Amino acid sequence: MERTGSSGRLWELQSERSSGRGGAFATLPDSDPSGAELRVPGSLAASVVKWPVELAQDDSWRMESVLSKYENQITIFADYLEEFPDTDELVWILGKQHLLKTEKSKLLSDISARLWFTYRRKFSPIGGTGPSSDAGWGCMLRCGQMMLAQALICRHLGRDWNWEKQKEQPKEYQRILQCFLDRKDCCYSIHQMAQMGVGEGKSIGEWFGPNTVAQVLKKLALFDEWNSLAVYVSMDNTVVIEDIKKMCRTLSLSADTPAERPLESLTASNQSKGPSACCTAWKPLLLIVPLRLGINQINPVYVDAFKECFKMPQSLGALGGKPNNAYYFIGFLGDELIFLDPHTTQTFVDTEENGTVDDQTFHCLQPPQRMNILNLDPSVALGFFCKEEKDFDSWCSLVQKEILKENLRMFELVQKHPSHWPPFVPPAKPEVTTTGAEFIDSTEQLEEFDLEEDFEILSI
Numbered sequence: 001m002e003r004t005g006s007s008g009r010l011w012e013l014q015s016e017r018s019s020g021r022g023g024a025f026a027t028l029p030d031s032d033p034s035g036a037e038l039r040v041p042g043s044l045a046a047s048v049v050k051w052p053v054e055l056a057q058d059d060s061w062r063m064e065s066v067l068s069k070y071e072n073q074i075t076i077f078a079d080y081l082e083e084f085p086d087t088d089e090l091v092w093i094l095g096k097q098h099l100l101k102t103e104k105s106k107l108l109s110d111i112s113a114r115l116w117f118t119y120r121r122k123f124s125p126i127g128g129t130g131p132s133s134d135a136g137w138g139c140m141l142r143c144g145q146m147m148l149a150q151a152l153i154c155r156h157l158g159r160d161w162n163w164e165k166q167k168e169q170p171k172e173y174q175r176i177l178q179c180f181l182d183r184k185d186c187c188y189s190i191h192q193m194a195q196m197g198v199g200e201g202k203s204i205g206e207w208f209g210p211n212t213v214a215q216v217l218k219k220l221a222l223f224d225e226w227n228s229l230a231v232y233v234s235m236d237n238t239v240v241i242e243d244i245k246k247m248c249r250t251l252s253l254s255a256d257t258p259a260e261r262p263l264e265s266l267t268a269s270n271q272s273k274g275p276s277a278c279c280t281a282w283k284p285l286l287l288i289v290p291l292r293l294g295i296n297q298i299n300p301v302y303v304d305a306f307k308e309c310f311k312m313p314q315s316l317g318a319l320g321g322k323p324n325n326a327y328y329f330i331g332f333l334g335d336e337l338i339f340l341d342p343h344t345t346q347t348f349v350d351t352e353e354n355g356t357v358d359d360q361t362f363h364c365l366q367p368p369q370r371m372n373i374l375n376l377d378p379s380v381a382l383g384f385f386c387k388e389e390k391d392f393d394s395w396c397s398l399v400q401k402e403i404l405k406e407n408l409r410m411f412e413l414v415q416k417h418p419s420h421w422p423p424f425v426p427p428a429k430p431e432v433t434t435t436g437a438e439f440i441d442s443t444e445q446l447e448e449f450d451l452e453e454d455f456e457i458l459s460i
Helices: 006-012 053-057 060-080 104-112 139-156 171-178 190-200 210-223 241-248 268-272 300-309 389-402 443-448
Strands: 090-093 096-099 119-121 230-233 238-240 249-253 278-282 285-292 315-322 325-333 336-340 345-347 369-372 379-386 412-414
Touching (some): 139 171, 139 285, 139 315, 190 210, 210 379, 241 285, 389 412
């Protein structure tokens, strides 16, 4: 999808402000749109980078040149990110606690093990004629990728799995990484997410909100047979236990029948085979809860409950940030949120001749950035992963104990499907004869999906 005019393509050049510690770029000021000052610490304070608006109307090779400079400038300031303070406080990262004073190296190792997806450039044009870089618009998509990747790590390798540089990793790790490469035939690539977003009313190259990314992941997961996730996106701040169990409980049948079926698909002939022919299984659950925790800024009354979610063993963190600036929040220290920042532009990486992926640019080896929780935009999406039914039951107990105790609840957890809601129908893969990648190669074929408008999050 080609954008024309100076205002139409300016998004490819405007540097997105990284809030909190370590942010190097400021947004273009309204009074002077021709340049943006690069704010840097210490002796580098006099340095300035100019982003001429005229470049937005130039050829694509000029765009690559600008993006290359953007990438280099980000690298320069990586060494200036603030280290963690020397304190006795606990740090929580995706359900695990670290004592900062004595376990700092373990903490940094845990953080660097998370898959880190950033802007990329020089990948094949999206849709054949669209952008070949997501710099300036793809940050929320990258954050969604990071949350989903963490779910897949937990599913195949476990939460305690750790990554070490230059160390041979399990084959499952390589396969997970390949799900997110920037190619249209990879199930969770920027190509697939951007094109599936068209069905959510988002043009290719348009910024996504947390809820839109959640809906896109839910639909793409239907084509992912290897990971076989059930993705539930809550509606109206309400998680319905009955609906989730209906979606996740499947039947594992005997060898002459399909391996998995929804529980309600059990026929009389299956029942006649007796208990040895089938048993109830649980489809691993990715639970996403989109929320709005205030009007223009987060309401302080939600702060404790929000932080409590990072302590849960099922935690996948949160998607959020500031308007048009998305971050993947993975934990907290005191009143500061810890996040992975996708606002670094790196060159597209593909599989090598031996079929593996060089993963050095998919892990953040610098200390993570932090921001005060009260600076968070109120539009967020919490993520949780429940590999087994007992994990979901445990999560429900934790929510009832820690979240529902508040007078002003962050979200609701109910047992039964609300009677005034439409009937719950578990999402199903559309009846097509092509692969998922081919299916959404043309946006005209997205009409098979209903538009999700039940919970639209707006940035104010």
